Amino acid sequence: MAATIRICKQTDKDEVVELWNAALKQWPLTAEGFRKVVGTAEALVAESEGKLVGYVATRRVATKAALLAIFVAPGQQRQGVGSELLNTAVGMLRRNGATQLSLGSGVDADFWPGVPLNLPAANAFFDAHGWSRDAVV
Numbered sequence: 001m002a003a004t005i006r007i008c009k010q011t012d013k014d015e016v017v018e019l020w021n022a023a024l025k026q027w028p029l030t031a032e033g034f035r036k037v038v039g040t041a042e043a044l045v046a047e048s049e050g051k052l053v054g055y056v057a058t059r060r061v062a063t064k065a066a067l068l069a070i071f072v073a074p075g076q077q078r079q080g081v082g083s084e085l086l087n088t089a090v091g092m093l094r095r096n097g098a099t100q101l102s103l104g105s106g107v108d109a110d111f112w113p114g115v116p117l118n119l120p121a122a123n124a125f126f127d128a129h130g131w132s133r134d135a136v137v
Contacts, residue, residue: 003053003081005088008043015052016045023071041068044089046081056085058093065098082125103131 008016017034029037038057046054053076057068067089072081093101103126 003046003048003076003084005044005046005084008045008055008057012045012052016043016055019052019055019073020069020071022074038068042092044085044092046072046085048076048081054081054085056089058089060093060096060098063097063099064102065093065100066102077121083129086129 013034014031017029017031020034021028041057041059043055043057045052052073054070054072056070059066059068067086070082070085070089072085090101
């Protein structure tokens with residue numbers, strides 16, 4: 001599936017919240033809750049046929065960066081969208097000076113301290129991309 005990766009715009013936020021709630025049903029968010037969780041993050045979206053199908057949020061302070069959230073629409077998972085988002089986000093962070101990348105918390109504010117253990121597909125995704133739950137890459 002071909003998706004276009006682009007910077008998330010303010011006008012995407014409602015659709016991103018819907019996407020979050022579809023992909024992460026166990027942690028539903030309102031628009032206000034979403035703003036509090038990742039509102040100041042640098043974010044990218046994956047778009048296909050006029051619809052958002054993926055999202056990644058990062059935060060960077062000096063040379064340290066964190067991947068705060070990444071999710072893909074349930075019907076689009078395991079088709080390369082998450083990998084494309086991850087690779088694009090990591091490349092962007094590296095080009096902007098990040099030398100240390102971590103999952104979840106670790107930059108300037110608490111978020112998730114890594115990947116929740118009750119998301120086995122997410123853990124497998126990061127394992128397949130060479131990430132570790134106990135190290136910074």
